[in-house]
Amino acid sequence: MSVEKNFVANSEWWAPTDFPVREMQRLAFLIDGRTTMLEMCHRFLSAKETIYIASWGLTPDMPMVRGKHHRAGEDGTPDQEVLLSWLRDKGMSESDLRFWQKCEVLSVVNVLGYAVAKGVDVRILLWDTLKVPFQAGRKQVKEALEAVGVQCVLDDSQLTIEHPIASLHQKAITVDGQIAFVGGIDLMTEADGDHDRWDTKGHVYNNILRTRKDGKLSYGWHDMHVTFEGPAVADVEANFCQRWNALHLRRDANFSEPLQPSSPEDQQPSNQVEKIQMQVVRTIPRNTYTFALEDGIATIMDVYQRAFARAQRSIYLENQYFWRRTYLGLETPLVSLPTEVMEQLFTSLAEALNRGVTVTMLLPDNPNVGRDFTDDGLKLLWERAPEAVAAGKLQVYTLASSLQQEETVYYRPIYIHAKIAIVDDQWVTIGSANLNNRGMRDDAEINVALYHPTMARGLRMLLLAEHLGLADEDTLFRVVQTMGRTDPSEHLQKMDSDLQQEWQRLEHLLGEPEAAMDLLIQQAQSNIQAVKERRVLSGHIVPYIRRDLAQEYDINVDAASGWLDHLNDKDTPLNEQSSDDISEEQSIEASAS
Template sequence: HPVESLHQKIAIIDGSYAFVGGVDPLIEFHGEFDRWDTHSHPFSTPLRQTDQGITPHPWHDAHSLIEGPAASDVELNFRERWNDVVHRHHGDKKRLVPEHPLPAPLESQTIMQIARTIPEHTYRFKPLIIRGIAQFYKNALSNIQEFVYLENQYFWLRNFIGIDIPFVGSDNAEMVQNISLLGTALQRGASMAIVLPDHPNVGRAFSDAGLARLRNEAPQAVEEGRVQAFTLATSMRDNGTEHYRPIYVHAKVAIVDDVWTTVGSGNLNNRGMRDDTEMNVATLDPELAYSLRLILQGEHLGLLHDDDLLTFALTRNKQYLSKQEQKQITRIRSYLESTIGDPLIAFHMMHEQAWANLARYKAKQALVGHLLPYLTADEAMQQGLNFYEEHGWVEERPK
C-alpha cells in the first residue's frame, strides 16, 4: 500500500469491550509471517505451521483490552467509518450502524484516551484530518523525565513513498518533531531503549537513518550508553548446529517514566503519524505502565516461562483470578520487581544480554532470551556479520 491503508486493528463487543493494538487478526497458511505466536517465540513448532509444514517467522506484538466507557470511543470510530461508506455509496439505510448506549462507568484509577490518525480525503465526517496519535507522542515525549521505552516496527525520519531508499523524499514533520523531542530529553539526562525488527518488510535503511538522526541529536547520551537499540531473535539446535531466526517486531508500544503508555497500530513513521488510518489507546496509570514494562522486558530477557508471563498479564483483571493464580502472580511480580523493577537497571541488563547474545551468535551458541543489539548496515559489517539489505543480519541466507 504505497499511498495509504486502513491500518487500524480493532474489535468491539456489545459496545462495552474493545480491542485495540497491533495484532492483525489473521492466520497466514502460505507465507512467512503468521501473526499467532507465544511469548517464547519458538524457532519451530507444530503449533505454528504453514500448509507446507514450515513454521513461519516468530512474531512479537501487543494488543489491549478496553472495558467500560472508553470502549464506546472505539465503537464510535467504527460507526463513523462504516456509516460514512454506506452514505457515500448510497447504500441501504438498514446497513447503518445505530448509536450504542454508553457502557456503565467502572471503578478505575486509569485515565484513558483513544486517538486516531485519519488522513485527508479518506472520510467525510469531521474533522476531515485527524492526527491524534502524533499529538499523543508530542505530549508524552515532551514530558520525559527519566526514560522512555519503545517497541515499534519502524523508526523512519523520511516519508516512505514506496521506494526503499532513505535519501529519496522529504523528512516527515511529525517524525522530525518526535526525534527532536527524544533528543531534547536525552540531552536533559534521560535514557531511551527501542526494540525494532532486524528484517522489516520495508524500510530497513529508513529506520537506520532515523536512529542516525537521533544519535546526532544527543551525542553525549550515545557516549554514555543512554541510547540503546535492540532487536529480537530465537535459536534452535539441529544436527549439532545452532540456527537463528529473527523475531518480527510488530508491536507499537511506548512507555514513559512508568507513568504513561500507549499501545496501538500507529507506527513511528509517516504512515502511523499522518498517512494511514490508525488507532492507539493511551493511559495515565503508573501501575499499568510499570506492569507492562515488566512483562515486555521479562519476556525479552527470558526471565519467565510462557505460562508465568500469561498469568502475570492477567494482573489487571484480579476479579477473574483464583487464589492460586493470585499467589502465583505475587511470586512472579516479586521476582520481576527485584530483577528489573528499576528501569535503568533493566536497560543495562538488556544491553548486557544483547551483546552477550551477539557473542553467542558468532560462536554458534544458543541465545539466552531473545535480545540482540539492533545493528545498522555499517555496524553489522564492522562486527564481521553478513548484512543483507532486505533481510538484515540475523536471518540465515541459503548458501
C-alpha cells in the same frame, strides 16, 4: 488512587480534541497472538448482540485457538475438565462450550459464523487494497465471510488523489458495545502462511502449530493488543460507526440506516473500583472520511509529542518502523520525501535524550519494507544527541530465536510488530500506529493512551521478562490474567504465594528501568558473542545493527533484510517435540484455580 485523579486534571498529557479522557473499570494487556486470539475467541462465541471489526487484513480459515487451549484431552479427562472449568470462569455458556469442543478448527470464519447463527450482528470493515497481502484476495475474503452471514464491507476510502498508497490500518473490535480490543494484531497470516500473527510468548523456533502451508517454519511474531471495559468502548465503537456510515453515504446518497454507537454514559465504572484513565486516539488522514475532511485527526501524534516532552526518566518503545522520511516504494532514503510530522517527533525524542532521559527501542531486524529508513532515523538521533549516545542513554535491540539440532545451531529473527510506548513507568500507548509518516499522518490508525503507574510499570516488566527469558510462559500468562482484573494494584498484592514470589523476583530484576537496561545490555552482548561462536541464545535480546555500523560487530548486514536471516545455510527441519509450549499449557490449570 489519587495520582490518577490528579492526572485527569492535568491536560498536558492528553490530546484536547476528538475523544475525551475516560475513567475505565477494567483493562488487560494481551501480549502476543496466542493470548490475544484466545481472549477474542471466547468473547466472540459469548457475544449476544454485536461484533464490529475494523481490520487491515483477515484470513478466514486462520485458527484462532490452537493446541491444548482448544482441546486439552479426551472428554472427561482431568486436563479437559480443567480447560472447561477455566472457560466457564470466563463466562462461556454450556452451548458455547459444546461448540468449542466439537468445532474441529476454531477458525475466524467458523467462530464468526457461529455468532451469526446465534443472532449476533457481525460487521467487518476490511481495507480494500490493490495489492493483497493476506492469504485470499479481498473479494474471496468477503465472499467467505458473507457465506456465513457476516456483513463484510471493503473500505476503499483511501483511494483518492491525495492518498493513493495509504492504508486503512486500524485493528479495533467491539463486542456488544461492552468490550473493546485495540492493538497491532490482525486475524491473519501472509499469503504463503508466513508471518502468522498467532504466536506464543516463548516464540519457539520450530513450533509446528505455526507451520506454513508449504511445510516450512513461520517467522516468530511479537505483537500486542489491549482489551478493556468501560466508557471508552463507546469511543471505539463510534470510530467504527463513523467509518461505516461515511463509506455507505459516499456510495449511496440515500443511505438511511446509519449505525449508532453505544453511549459512554451507560458504562460508567463503579465507585468501588480503582479507576484507569484512558483516551482513544486516532490518525484519520484528511479528505478520507466526511467526519474529518478538512484537517483530519492526528491525536496519536499529539499524545506521543506530549509524552516525549514530559518524559523525565525513561522512554521504552517497541515498533515496526522508525522512519523520519516518507517511503515511496524504493528501499533507499535517497529516493524519498521529508516528513514534517516525523521530524517534529524525532526532535522531541532527541530533546528527551539530551536532558538525560534513557531511551530503549526494540525494532525488527527484517521489516517487510524500509530497514534502511529505520537506519536513517536512528542516525538522526545519533547526530542530534551525541553526548547521550556516548553515555549509553540510547539502546536499540531486536529479537531472535535459536535452536540446536545435533551439531548445528540455527537463528531466526522474531518479527516485532508491536506498537508500544511506555514513558516514565506511568504513561502507555498501544495500538496500530507505526512510528512513521503513515502511522502519524497518512493511514487510518487507532491507539489507546492510558496513565496508571502500576500497570505501566507492570507492562514494561512483563515485556522485558519475555524478551530476556526471565520467566516461563506459565508465570507470564498468570500475571497477565491478574493484571486484567479490576483494582490491579490490589490484585498484584494478593497473588497466590508461588506467583507472588515470582513477581517479586521480577520486580527485583526489572523494577528499576536503569537496572533493567543493564540486563538488556548484558544479554545483547552475550548473545552477539553466542552467535559468533554458534551457541544457543539466552532469551531473545540481540543488538539491532545499523548497516553502517556492521563492521563494529564484524557482522554482515543486508540493507533490506538485516543480519539474522543470513546466519543459516538452510531452513531448520521440523522437530515434532516442539508441537506446543508445555509450560504455557500448564497455565490453564494455574489460572483456573
